[in-house]
Amino acid sequence: xxxxxxxxxxxxxxxxxxxxxxxxxxxxxxxxxxxxxxxxxxxxxxxxxxxxxxxxxxxxxxxxxxxxxxxxxxxxxxxxxxxxxxxxxxxxxxxxxxxxxxxxxxxxxxxxxxxxxxxxxxxxxxxxxxxxxxxxxxxxxxxxxxxxxxxxxxxxxxxxxxxxxxxxxxxxxxxxxxxxxxxxxxxxxxxxxxxxxxxxxxxxxxxxxxxxxxxxxxxxxxxxxxxxxxxxxxxxxxxxxxxxxxxxxxxxxxxxxxxxxxxxxxxxxxxxxxxxxxxx
Amino acid sequence: xxxxxxxxxxxxxxxxxxxxxxxxxxxxxxxxxxxxxxxxxxxxxxxxxxxxxxxxxxxxxxxxxxxxxxxxxxxxxxxxxxxxxxxxxxxxxxxxxxxxxxxxxxxxxxxxxxxxxxxxxxxxxxxxxxxxxxxxxxxxxxxxxxxxxxxxxxxxxxxxxxxxxxxxxxxxxxxxxxxxxxxxxxxxxxxxxxxxxxxxxxxxxxxxxxxxxxxxxxxxxxxxxxxxxxxxxxxxxxxxxxxxxxxxxxxxxx
Numbered sequence: 001x002x003x004x005x006x007x008x009x010x011x012x013x014x015x016x017x018x019x020x021x022x023x024x025x026x027x028x029x030x031x032x033x034x035x036x037x038x039x040x041x042x043x044x045x046x047x048x049x050x051x052x053x054x055x056x057x058x059x060x061x062x063x064x065x066x067x068x069x070x071x072x073x074x075x076x077x078x079x080x081x082x083x084x085x086x087x088x089x090x091x092x093x094x095x096x097x098x099x100x101x102x103x104x105x106x107x108x109x110x111x112x113x114x115x116x117x118x119x120x121x122x123x124x125x126x127x128x129x130x131x132x133x134x135x136x137x138x139x140x141x142x143x144x145x146x147x148x149x150x151x152x153x154x155x156x157x158x159x160x161x162x163x164x165x166x167x168x169x170x171x172x173x174x175x176x177x178x179x180x181x182x183x184x185x186x187x188x189x190x191x192x193x194x195x196x197x198x199x200x201x202x203x204x205x206x207x208x209x210x211x212x213x214x215x216x217x218x219x220x221x222x223x224x225x226x227x228x229x230x231x232x233x234x235x236x237x238x239x240x241x242x243x244x245x246x247x248x249x250x251x252x253x254x255x256x257x258x259x260x261x262x263x264x265x266x267x268x269x270x271x272x273x274x275x276x277x278x279x280x
Numbered sequence: 281x282x283x284x285x286x287x288x289x290x291x292x293x294x295x296x297x298x299x300x301x302x303x304x305x306x307x308x309x310x311x312x313x314x315x316x317x318x319x320x321x322x323x324x325x326x327x328x329x330x331x332x333x334x335x336x337x338x339x340x341x342x343x344x345x346x347x348x349x350x351x352x353x354x355x356x357x358x359x360x361x362x363x364x365x366x367x368x369x370x371x372x373x374x375x376x377x378x379x380x381x382x383x384x385x386x387x388x389x390x391x392x393x394x395x396x397x398x399x400x401x402x403x404x405x406x407x408x409x410x411x412x413x414x415x416x417x418x419x420x421x422x423x424x425x426x427x428x429x430x431x432x433x434x435x436x437x438x439x440x441x442x443x444x445x446x447x448x449x450x451x452x453x454x455x456x457x458x459x460x461x462x463x464x465x466x467x468x469x470x471x472x473x474x475x476x477x478x479x480x481x482x483x484x485x486x487x488x489x490x491x492x493x494x495x496x497x498x499x500x501x502x503x504x505x506x507x508x509x510x511x512x513x514x515x516x517x518x519x520x521x522x523x524x525x526x527x528x529x530x531x532x533x534x
Contacts (some may be wrong), residue, residue: 012353025391026387028383032379033379103374110340111338112391271341273296
């Protein structure tokens with residue numbers, strides 16, 4: 001005969017709330033794949049270098065035509081590189097998550113002790129790794145190609161970089177949550193979402209160029225403040241701290257909302273039985 | 281003798297709402313308990329609610345109502361407490377095919393917080409005869425090899441509770457027999473509790489000391505294989521299964 005068990009019957013220890021080893025496991029899962037797949041590395045490098053090359057030569061041409069541009073030769077190249085930081089981070093986060101769905105691995109993962117927020121931490125870390133692999137070589141190549149050393153911007157560059165990285169994290173998490181809820185038919189959103197934000201992020205032009213009604217919308221996007229700040233540095237106005245704080249504040253707000261949205265979608269997936277069924 | 285229950289399920293229910301068509305009541309108020317150290321089969325035809333019940337026991341599916349307690353932990357609200365001490369194997373839930381068998385085991389060993397990962401993988405390689413496949417990509421493994429890898433993954437953390445969903449589905453008789461022998465031996469050595477969903481009645485008779493029969497989301501019978509065979513007046517579990525699935529009258533006990 002059996003009797004109902006209480007928790008004390010089994011005296012299970014309190015579970016670890018956050019395990020770095022589990023996050024490491026998820027990083028290993030992706031790094032193992034990269035280790036053997038050079039086409040994946042090439043794919044990561046390809047588009048940022050292509051973008052930088054095209055915009056760099058355009059810059060060289062426009063320099064001869066425009067006194068505005070002549071004041072800041074790196075404005076387009078820096079814009080391209082920093083936009084790619086955002087784009088590749090978002091893509092890296094979202095693809096690291098979507099790969100688990102392609103592999104039909106979510107079921108296995110979530111019958112293990114892995115927590116949803118540990119998965120979030122791992123895809124954020126992996127997104128960062130992917131973005132660095134993609135963007136750093138392109139940034140370095142700007143020196144021999146155009147005699148432009150992006151790192152000459154100094155500390156402001158790292159601050160912009162960090163803000164765009166964080167924005168890439170939360171956009172990627174938002175996209176992942178949508179794909180978790182609506183399935184792989186929604187995966188194209190991970191490419192599309194930043195193209196939707198690009199016009200109002202003012203990567204290559206000042207925010208005043210936008211119609212008056214659109215400017216408040218643009219200013220609600222962290223990237224807009226980053227690119228305004230980048231232009232201020234390149235045009236010799238120096239580092240504008242208020243733009244940094246605006247971007248950082250918005251990122252903190254959207255980051256928290258995005259993480260909460262992911263956890264909410266995860267609970268909906270648990271309720272609907274999506275964790276064991278998702279896949280190609 | 282009184283023993284603890286590794287699994288306690290009370291009035292568990294789950295209905296799936298579909299965009300088109302009526303809702304599907306997959307599990308409809310199921311109640312049962314599984315004694316620690318026992319091997320129990322969860323049987324039923326397709327759509328009986330076995331996989332849904334197992335998914336709720338794993339905590340990856342939330343029930344609409346009821347209780348699912350595993351090793352004393354509420355799997356709706358407190359599943360992180362039990363998950364390190366249980367594991368799951370199913371041929372229908374994949375591992376990444378672009379990783380080698382060894383890499384998959386390393387990833388899952390880390391997920392279960394193992395310390396001596398190389399040592400544990402070496403043990404399982406010996407026990408499950410994985411040597412020849414350890415460095416092959418998981419996507420290139422045959423069904424039998426993939427099943428052995430899936431079992432290795434399920435045993436990494438030396439689980440106190442093992443949930444198996446059709447562990448020998450699509451295996452040839454020889455490999456299926458090997459897997460059943462391994463599971464018998466594992467249970468004997470470790471005293472682990474096993475809950476098994478299967479359509480192979482010979483497997484159930486060999487491995488399990490108790491059978492839970494489900495039909496249309498409800499529990500319709502419960503007993504030791506020999507008791508059920510006697511009660512239904514049949515020769516084996518295959519015939520008992522058919523009798524229940526087809527609502528045949530109970531034959532006179534032989």
